[in-house]
Amino acid sequence: MTIANVLLVEDENDVRLLLKRVLSLEGFVVYEAENIKTASKLLANENIDLVLCDVKLPDGNGVEFISKIKAAFPYVEIIVLTAYGNIPDSVQAIKNGAFDYITKANDNQRILPLLYRALEKVKLEKRVAQLEKQAADRYANFDSIIGKSLSITQAKTLAQMAAPTDAPVLLLGETGAGKEVFAQAIHSASKRNMKTFLGLNCSAFGKDILESELFGHKAGAFTGANKDKKGLIEEANEGTLFLDEIGEMPLDLQAKLLRVLETSEFIKVGDTKQLKVNIRVIAATNRDIQQDISNGKFREDLFYRLNLVTINLPSLRERQDDIPLLAEYFVKKLTRDAYQQVKGMTNAFVDRLQKNEWRGNIRELRNVIERSLIVCRGTELSIDNLPVELQYHTTLKSNTLSAFDLSSVERLHIHRVLQYTKGNKTQAAKLLNISSATLYRKIDEYKIEESQS
Numbered sequence: 373m374t375i376a377n378v379l380l381v382e383d384e385n386d387v388r389l390l391l392k393r394v395l396s397l398e399g400f401v402v403y404e405a406e407n408i409k410t411a412s413k414l415l416a417n418e419n420i421d422l423v424l425c426d427v428k429l430p431d432g433n434g435v436e437f438i439s440k441i442k443a444a445f446p447y448v449e450i451i452v453l454t455a456y457g458n459i460p461d462s463v464q465a466i467k468n469g470a471f472d473y474i475t476k477a478n479d480n481q482r483i484l485p486l487l488y489r490a491l492e493k494v495k496l497e498k499r500v501a502q503l504e505k506q507a508a509d510r511y512a513n514f515d516s517i518i519g520k521s522l523s524i525t526q527a528k529t530l531a532q533m534a535a536p537t538d539a540p541v542l543l544l545g546e547t548g549a550g551k552e553v554f555a556q557a558i559h560s561a562s563k564r565n566m567k568t569f570l571g572l573n574c575s576a577f578g579k580d581i582l583e584s585e586l587f588g589h590k591a592g593a594f595t596g597a598n599k600d601k602k603g604l605i606e607e608a609n610e611g612t613l614f615l616d617e618i619g620e621m622p623l624d625l626q627a628k629l630l631r632v633l634e635t636s637e638f639i640k641v642g643d644t645k646q647l648k649v650n651i652r653v654i655a656a657t658n659r660d661i662q663q664d665i666s667n668g669k670f671r672e673d674l675f676y677r678l679n680l681v682t683i684n685l686p687s688l689r690e691r692q693d694d695i696p697l698l699a700e701y702f703v704k705k706l707t708r709d710a711y712q713q714v715k716g717m718t719n720a721f722v723d724r725l726q727k728n729e730w731r732g733n734i735r736e737l738r739n740v741i742e743r744s745l746i747v748c749r750g751t752e753l754s755i756d757n758l759p760v761e762l763q764y765h766t767t768l769k770s771n772t773l774s775a776f777d778l779s780s781v782e783r784l785h786i787h788r789v790l791q792y793t794k795g796n797k798t799q800a801a802k803l804l805n806i807s808s809a810t811l812y813r814k815i816d817e818y819k820i821e822e823s824q825s
């Protein structure tokens with residue numbers, strides 16, 4: 373069984389062959405290099421874990437080589453083979469990042485235990501790096517924000533510039549436009565990315581629960597508060613707190629939040645002690661916050677604290693060119709584990725997607741694609757896989773359709789019949805069993821325009 377890959381950098385053939393024998397018998401895979409040049413090539417091309425390196429090599433000094441190895445391959449551990457009594461070399465080797473040194477010929481019995489200890493360190497460091505990467509990958513990053521249109525690119529650029537700073541960010545945009553995805557991407561690209569990202573939807577709780585969720589409480593602060601509880605502000609210490617629907621936060625909590633932003637201090641509900649905290653706040657709203665300020669529903673001072681960087685996220689309607697790209701992204705993503713027979717979308721399907729209004733923005737687009745995949749029996753998503761209301765291109769410009777509102781249903785039905793008759797109103801009136809005059813009146817009333825499709 374292979375234990376690890378070891379590179380022997382030694383120009384003396386006898387020493388190298390002896391070491392190779394010992395290590396191979398132990399189960400290590402041994403790579404050999406007589407000089408730094410060959411060693412560098414092997415390091416670049418093989419998955420080396422450990423290096424045993426001589427000091428005096430034909431094309432350079434092994435002690436200096438250590439710094440280069442460590443800079444390029446931080447997880448490789450190096451043990452230096454020094455000449456007997458050469459203390460300065462050994463000291464310098466450790467300074468340059470070597471795991472340890474052994475004295476050639478004298479320390480043979482130390483080699484294996486030392487290699488095993490170095491290998492433990494390699495494994496541990498690789499594991500830590502892997503866990504750190506997993507932690508960072510838990511959240512969206514800028515690569516997972518799809519879109520090439522100017523409006524989304526500008527939003528992304530601004531967010532990328534703000535990310536490494538600690539500045540609060542205010543994300544404005546309709547529901548489903550990607551505010552939370554942006555908040556996560558900002559966190560992922562910030563120096564806080566190894567710490568927590570916590571999100572709270574301020575509209576999901578009444579005032580008292582929201583206060584306790586945010587600030588935590590002391591035992592006995594209110595009925596049912598049996599134990600001390602940490603709030604999200606405390607839990608997110610050193611990380612990022614994402615406050616969604618901030619416009620829904622009651623005014624007195626807004627004042628408390630402002631205090632946290634200004635002083636980095638907060639008090640738990642039922643407590644008197646100030647606690648220090650270090651958080652970055654990203655807030656989001658789909659409301660017209662200026663309007664809320666004018667109506668006295670949102671504190672202006674909090675707004676100015678939060679809007680140091682304000683990012684407007686475009687609705688999907690404002691970036692229709694991105695719809696094919698997003699659709700393709702979702703099809704790829706969703707067919708990775710399921711619906712694998714589906715390989716793509718027909719042009720007509722994409723075209724229909726581009727013509728929809730997408731009031732629910734990207735969330736709605738994703739749901740429609742997932743639903744289409746569920747009902748798709750072929751290899752391509754086609755128009756008949758779309759929900760009925762999307763199968764017919766409606767250019768109904770007025771209010772959004774509601775599945776329950778009778779007039780919406782009538783409007784949609786008339787529109788479909790008109791599509792069926794290719795705009796022939798006399799024929800449509802006959803099919804609908806109404807007079808042409810009634811049909812004209814309804815077309816006018818419902819502002820039904822001729823379909824361009």
Ligand SMILES: Nc1ncnc2c1ncn2[C@@H]1O[C@H](COP(=O)(O)OP(=O)(O)OP(=O)(O)O)[C@@H](O)[C@H]1O
Nearest residue numbers: 516517518519546547548549550551552553734735
């Ligand atoms: N640019 C994007 N690229 C890819 N996926 C996106 C993008 N923007 C949003 N999404 C996806 O769309 C869905 C909705 O996004 P998100 O939850 O961030 O919206 P939101 O604006 O926070 O909505 P709400 O206001 O309702 O909370 C998620 O599934 C998210 O992964």
